[in-house]
Amino acid sequence: METRYPLYIKLPMVLLTIILTVVIMVTAKSVLVPLLIAGLLAVLISPLSSYLEQNGFPKLLAVAISLIALLAFLFGLVYFFYNQLIGFADEIVLLERKVAEWIDAFNEFSERYIDGAVPISFENVQGAIFRYIRDNIATLTQGVIATATTVTIIFIIPIYIFLFLYFRHFLIAFIMRAFPDRAQDKVRFVVHKVKLVVQNYIVGMFIVIVILAFLNSIALYSLGIRHAMLFAVFAAMLNVIPFLGPFIGATLPIVYALLTKDSLWYPFGVFMAFYVIQLAESNIFTPKIVGGKVSMNPLMTIFALFVGNFIWGLTGMILFIPGMAILKVIFDETEGLEPYGFLLGDTRSSNISPATQRYRSKKLKALREKIKARKKKNTND
Numbered sequence: 001m002e003t004r005y006p007l008y009i010k011l012p013m014v015l016l017t018i019i020l021t022v023v024i025m026v027t028a029k030s031v032l033v034p035l036l037i038a039g040l041l042a043v044l045i046s047p048l049s050s051y052l053e054q055n056g057f058p059k060l061l062a063v064a065i066s067l068i069a070l071l072a073f074l075f076g077l078v079y080f081f082y083n084q085l086i087g088f089a090d091e092i093v094l095l096e097r098k099v100a101e102w103i104d105a106f107n108e109f110s111e112r113y114i115d116g117a118v119p120i121s122f123e124n125v126q127g128a129i130f131r132y133i134r135d136n137i138a139t140l141t142q143g144v145i146a147t148a149t150t151v152t153i154i155f156i157i158p159i160y161i162f163l164f165l166y167f168r169h170f171l172i173a174f175i176m177r178a179f180p181d182r183a184q185d186k187v188r189f190v191v192h193k194v195k196l197v198v199q200n201y202i203v204g205m206f207i208v209i210v211i212l213a214f215l216n217s218i219a220l221y222s223l224g225i226r227h228a229m230l231f232a233v234f235a236a237m238l239n240v241i242p243f244l245g246p247f248i249g250a251t252l253p254i255v256y257a258l259l260t261k262d263s264l265w266y267p268f269g270v271f272m273a274f275y276v277i278q279l280a281e282s283n284i285f286t287p288k289i290v291g292g293k294v295s296m297n298p299l300m301t302i303f304a305l306f307v308g309n310f311i312w313g314l315t316g317m318i319l320f321i322p323g324m325a326i327l328k329v330i331f332d333e334t335e336g337l338e339p340y341g342f343l344l345g346d347t348r349s350s351n352i353s354p355a356t357q358r359y360r361s362k363k364l365k366a367l368r369e370k371i372k373a374r375k376k377k378n379t380n381d
Contacts, residue, residue, distance in 0.1 A: 022311060033315055034153045035160060041070060042160075043195055043199060044202045045066045045067070046168060049165050052065060052066065060166070063165040063166050067161055081230070081233075087227065091227075172191060190329065190330060193329050194326050194329050201322050207289050208289055209240070214232075216235055216273075217229055222273075224266075225253060225270065235252070239281065242321065243301075250275075254271055255267075297344070300343065300344045301321065305320065308320030332345075
């Protein structure tokens with residue numbers, strides 16, 4: 001017999017569970033973040049490892065080749081940004097001179113039209129920055145420590161990926177053994193669907209990033225913006241952070257065009273180009289390429305971004321989106337949790353799981369019976 005607890009008992013239990021989960025996630029960030037990143041990347045390249053194994057490669061060699069291919073791609077991406085940033089660093093002096101000219105123009109305007117205005121000096125701005133650095137040296141020291149921790153995480157993630165790939169069948173067997181025999185088919189289906197969702201999300205986002213990088217490059221090159229490739233690829237990669245990422249990605253080339261071009265039409269042209277490209281991304285590319293498999297409504301996406309930023313910062317903002325998609329799959333296929341899967345889902349999506357359909361049918365039937373009971377009661381009265 002199912003035990004039903006009153007609301008004043010269930011609500012504190014739910015709140016306590018949420019609080020403990022958040023505390024654990026914050027405290028164990030250095031352990032959980034590399035594990036999650038490695039898990040997602042291992043799921044991504046697992047088809048390559050399986051393909052090599054099916055074609056006669058030893059398991060150890062197949063896993064090693066898959067990992068090396070992934071690391072080679074990531075190294076190539078880092079090398080690209082390194083070369084681009086070296087060329088961009090040569091223009092720092094030019095940008096500083098431009099900012100100084102802007103400050104002089106502002107001082108001239110304020111002295112002419114504003115009584116008692118205090119002029120701003122570029123040297124004073126630089127001095128304020130150095131004073132801020134000196135006054136917050138403790139925070140910067142913590143940042144250095146965090147950077148050292150990040151370097152450690154970067155070295156440990158490939159090891160995790162290798163272990164996840166090598167023991168993937170063992171881990172799936174463990175998950176199957178953790179559930180009773182009557183739920184084996186359902187668990188196997190959920191594991192398979194989670195794997196597909198992760199792969200489709202990462203591959204879909206990669207395709208969208210490539211398309212955006214290509215379109216951004218065309219737009220910036222057409223406007224004569226230097227370092228167009230750097231701004232284009234960086235803005236495209238920031239697209240993994242919904243809403244906030246595209247805004248930051250567009251702001252950087254707009255400010256650069258404002259500082260390096262003599263006409264305001266150039267930053268306006270960059271703004272319009274990125275605006276049109278972003279409209280195409282949000283209404284065509286992402287819904288068609290990613291949205292068909294990973295559909296979440298904007299409300300829950302924004303909520304995931306804020307919660308992820310609160311718990312793990314920028315890393316959380318990136319990881320919580322596929323995390324929410326995985327939760328949606330689990331909720332959709334778990335009896336009793338279908339409403340939460342519906343809450344996370346895109347209201348425009350027509351891809352409704354069988355579990356959600358059964359839930360809706362059951363609720364509709366109960367509603368019909370309730371209406372009939374009310375009509376019968378009113379007739380008797």
